[in-house]
Amino acid sequence: MEKVVVAKNNFALVQATVDWIETVEFQVEDIVEPLKDTLDITKVDYKAAVEVLNLGEWFFGRHPLHGCEFLDFRENLWLHTGSIIGALFVLRETYEDVGIINPRFLDFDTMEQRSHIARSYGAADPGVKRVISVVNLQQGVFVDQRRKRCYLFDPMQLKSNISTLKDAVRSIVEPMLDMTDQLQIETING
Structure with a gap:
């Protein structure tokens, strides 16, 4: 039963994140170096990434992460170190060197x-x-x-x-x- 409750909560996080992406607005002039490579990413792209995110445990090298931790990056929720480290690992894997x-x-x-x-x-x-x-x-x-x-x-x-x-x-x-x-x-x- 515990796994069912966890899964239900994770799916609720997915929906809340997709809803938040739909309402958030970024001004192009507010995006500065070194983040300008994100200018062409659309809301559709962000929502698609959330909808296919593996919510379970996965690894970057020897470091275990839970996909649902990344969904804490919305609204005014307090970020935790685990989700930040996970995001840093994603950046490391996305970009060379x-x-x-x-x-x-x-x-x-x-x-x-x-x-x-x-x-x-x-x-x-x-x-x-x-x-x-x-x-x-x-x-x-x-x-x-x-x-x-x-x-x-x-x-x-x-x-x-x-x-x-x-x-x-x-x-x-x-x-x-x-x-x-x-x-x-x-x-x-x-």
């Missing part, structure tokens, strides 16, 4: 622990040219190693959040990528 900085790296006390956790999802692997992460469930970091640029994003545009991200990039990310003092850091506004 992408590494992930483990979002949990700031939760640790010592620099050694932070560095070890940050690289645990392959951010510093050979061949990686772009690195992504989400910190504190909403702030984003995108590093383009070829261009030596780092983009920071905080939807609240708080100076304290941007400062925390910059400090994390300078103290953990740059040394991890062997790029100490080489990255030009830009804040995405808008």
Whole structure:
């Protein structure tokens, strides 16, 4: 019976997400780099992706994920680290030469622990040219190693959040990528 209840709840999440996609509106001018490659994706495309999503357990490498966790990305629901990590794995599989900085790296006390956790999802692997992460469930970091640029994003545009991200990039990310003092850091506004 428990599986029936879980399945019913998951299907309700699918329907709620499809309904939300139908009502949400994005302004083209609000979409900025590095997300401009999503401009041609339509609501029909997004709804189709939700409707065929495997809601059960599946793996990216050795990391188990549940498809229904991705449906928490709607309205004002609180995001959880599992769904964010899952989305980062999807981005890594979708785009070439992408590494992930483990979002949990700031939760640790010592620099050694932070560095070890940050690289645990392959951010510093050979061949990686772009690195992504989400910190504190909403702030984003995108590093383009070829261009030596780092983009920071905080939807609240708080100076304290941007400062925390910059400090994390300078103290953990740059040394991890062997790029100490080489990255030009830009804040995405808008």
